[in-house]
Amino acid sequence: MRELIVKVVGNEEIAPGIYEIEFRLPEDINFRCGQFVNLSVGDGGHLLRRPFAILFYDRATHTAGVCYQVKGAGTKLLSEKKDGDELTCVIPLGNGFVLREEEKRVALIGGGVGVFPLLSVLGQYHDSDKHFRCYMGFRNASYVNTFGQFDHRSDALFVATDDGSFGRKGTAVSEFFADFEQAKPDVIFACGPIPMLRALKSGLAERNIHTPCYVSLEERMGCGIGACLVCVCHKANGQANVRVCKDGPVFEIGEVEI
Amino acid sequence: MANLHTQICGVSFSNPVIAASGTFGFGREFNEVYDISVLGGISTKGLTLEARLGNPTPRIAEGHGVILNAVGLQNPGVEKFIADDLPFLRSKGIVVIANVAGKTLEDYAEICRRLDGLVDMIELNISCPNVKCGGMAFGIYPESVEQVTSVAKGAMARTPLIVKLSPNVASIAENAQAAERGGADCISLINTITGMVIDVEKRKPILANVTGGVSGAGIKPIAVRMTYEACKAVKIPVIGMGGITCAEDALEFIIAGAHAVQVGTANFTDTLAMPKIIAGLNDWLDAHGVADIAMLRGTLKIG
Numbered sequence A: 001m002r003e004l005i006v007k008v009v010g011n012e013e014i015a016p017g018i019y020e021i022e023f024r025l026p027e028d029i030n031f032r033c034g035q036f037v038n039l040s041v042g043d044g045g046h047l048l049r050r051p052f053a054i055l056f057y058d059r060a061t062h063t064a065g066v067c068y069q070v071k072g073a074g075t076k077l078l079s080e081k082k083d084g085d086e087l088t089c090v091i092p093l094g095n096g097f098v099l100r101e102e103e104k105r106v107a108l109i110g111g112g113v114g115v116f117p118l119l120s121v122l123g124q125y126h127d128s129d130k131h132f133r134c135y136m137g138f139r140n141a142s143y144v145n146t147f148g149q150f151d152h153r154s155d156a157l158f159v160a161t162d163d164g165s166f167g168r169k170g171t172a173v174s175e176f177f178a179d180f181e182q183a184k185p186d187v188i189f190a191c192g193p194i195p196m197l198r199a200l201k202s203g204l205a206e207r208n209i210h211t212p213c214y215v216s217l218e219e220r221m222g223c224g225i226g227a228c229l230v231c232v233c234h235k236a237n238g239q240a241n242v243r244v245c246k247d248g249p250v251f252e253i254g255e256v257e258i
Numbered sequence B: 001m002a003n004l005h006t007q008i009c010g011v012s013f014s015n016p017v018i019a020a021s022g023t024f025g026f027g028r029e030f031n032e033v034y035d036i037s038v039l040g041g042i043s044t045k046g047l048t049l050e051a052r053l054g055n056p057t058p059r060i061a062e063g064h065g066v067i068l069n070a071v072g073l074q075n076p077g078v079e080k081f082i083a084d085d086l087p088f089l090r091s092k093g094i095v096v097i098a099n100v101a102g103k104t105l106e107d108y109a110e111i112c113r114r115l116d117g118l119v120d121m122i123e124l125n126i127s128c129p130n131v132k133c134g135g136m137a138f139g140i141y142p143e144s145v146e147q148v149t150s151v152a153k154g155a156m157a158r159t160p161l162i163v164k165l166s167p168n169v170a171s172i173a174e175n176a177q178a179a180e181r182g183g184a185d186c187i188s189l190i191n192t193i194t195g196m197v198i199d200v201e202k203r204k205p206i207l208a209n210v211t212g213g214v215s216g217a218g219i220k221p222i223a224v225r226m227t228y229e230a231c232k233a234v235k236i237p238v239i240g241m242g243g244i245t246c247a248e249d250a251l252e253f254i255i256a257g258a259h260a261v262q263v264g265t266a267n268f269t270d271t272l273a274m275p276k277i278i279a280g281l282n283d284w285l286d287a288h289g290v291a292d293i294a295m296l297r298g299t300l301k302i303g
């Protein structure tokens, strides 16, 4: 992880309230899918950086991208950044997703902005012998725009919306379980809101499915590098804490309290 | 190159910039970003006798120019610190200050006894506003400040004692004098100022703990004022902190009378904040023809 000054080279609204920002790094980094960046919002009044999943990193141009939803003041400021603007960040952070050699069939389950860390998995294993089936859930049709990139890189893509305005009415998790027998994944990667992750955890338990399952968690952060103990969650036994920024953000689903 | 070397209670700092407790862990993570041996010292995350899990999350919130935290003294316990973290910090050759807290006077005595002679200095956290049953009570009134100080001091034969004052009190000067009477070798201030942020849509506090400690750039004027008051009130050395983000900020505290400074929240905004402050101090002194930072200490001109 490095403290770097990066230069914005693109910042576009790709769906209502959802932007993709691209920035150029002054040097090369080692990036693994599922890692994140802690990015300043470029204003002295906001002392905390904002954590975002890194969508892609292009070694040739030292360019990285992030997709973010405008939520509060910080992401609003970010959405106003123009090409050439400078931001500071620490990058790359966290453990990321790791695919073992024997894990060939991969299920990616994403809800809302949780789909973005999963996109980096597809990017990293683009030209590999891995097969991906993707299950995406969005609030309604207007957010669906973000899944286009999943389409051409996966064997099968299932999209559900809360109100049925696009794809099937339902959730990413309901789509996943409906397809499970067909998919027979060797490993599951998931990221999304807590209710989604809970539904996944209980669904796996009810069906007695023991496929390895890894989830990427979100927590408010201070330092972003593991020093301040702000971003913790409980281990499943309740006897210890793990740091989302350093020990995660990716955890085995049984390892942590969700 | 100006002389940044600073001596406090017989302890020698290569420069007067110290990592503030709770923002820097035990140094390992920041050492992945830069070699922390460039620092003057580090004050550890608040240690207690037993391991603690701390408060529920969210533990952090933001205001304009400030942050609020309610971590609640999560730490591995003093024994694990001594076994796992102290050797690493020692290997860095910087001043190691153990920040300690307790629920009772006996806790303070015991943890000080345990660390006596193992670390360079002990910083008594009597002001942590986050733990419901401990901390706060000792730091509010001069009588209890004096009492906890003398109990901690009495438990140690070798290690100099810093008492870290809370800003959430009636009189900083009186509490500083109370610590001095209790036998403190040094005073540090300020700890965080109790605050609160409300999510208007949900009508709920952002912090799970409801209230938290305010720190960061926005509290600096308060911290400078309190450091100034403490420096006037006591003869023992003072370490100032609160909202320092650059060399000029640090110099405000030194000119107000502080021997050294600590830097906390700025480490979140820029992981290289402290090395930059150290380099900035050197540049400032050189540019102003000041050979030794000690020449600036307490040089405030009033009237």
Ligand SMILES: Cc1cc2nc3c(=O)[nH]c(=O)nc-3n(C[C@H](O)[C@H](O)[C@H](O)COP(=O)(O)OP(=O)(O)OC[C@H]3O[C@@H](n4cnc5c(N)ncnc54)[C@H](O)[C@@H]3O)c2cc1C
Pocket: A036, A048, A049, A050, A051, A052, A053, A054, A066, A067, A068, A069, A070, A071, A072, A073, A074, A075, A076, A113, A116, A117, A217, A218, A219, A220, A221, A249, B061, B062
């Ligand atoms: C590891 C990780 C990866 C993430 N990846 C993405 C992503 O790819 N795309 C995306 O749109 N969002 C992502 N998020 C969530 C994103 O960080 C928040 O939406 C964002 O910080 C909100 O900032 P704000 O200033 O707009 O909101 P405000 O509410 O004004 O922010 C106030 C403070 O709360 C923090 N905060 C608020 N919501 C969250 C949250 N959900 N998670 C963590 N901190 C929060 C902010 O960082 C800031 O410190 C991720 C979060 C984490 C922890």
Ligand SMILES: Cc1cc2nc3c(=O)[nH]c(=O)nc-3n(C[C@H](O)[C@H](O)[C@H](O)COP(=O)(O)O)c2cc1C
Pocket: A222, A228, A230, B020, B021, B022, B023, B045, B046, B047, B069, B071, B073, B099, B125, B128, B164, B190, B191, B192, B214, B215, B216, B217, B219, B241, B242, B243, B244, B262, B263, B264, B265, B266
């Ligand atoms: C996340 C966080 C954790 C902290 N933990 C401690 C602690 O354990 N003990 C302590 O004495 N002070 C603690 N503090 C207070 C700082 O050491 C410092 O006094 C305060 O933040 C003011 O300095 P700053 O504005 O430079 O951050 C903590 C502060 C923050 C932001």
Ligand code: FES
Pocket: A220, A221, A222, A223, A224, A225, A226, A227, A228, A229, A230, A231, A232, A243, A244, A245, A246
């Ligand atoms: S944000 Fe500081 S430990 Fe995770």
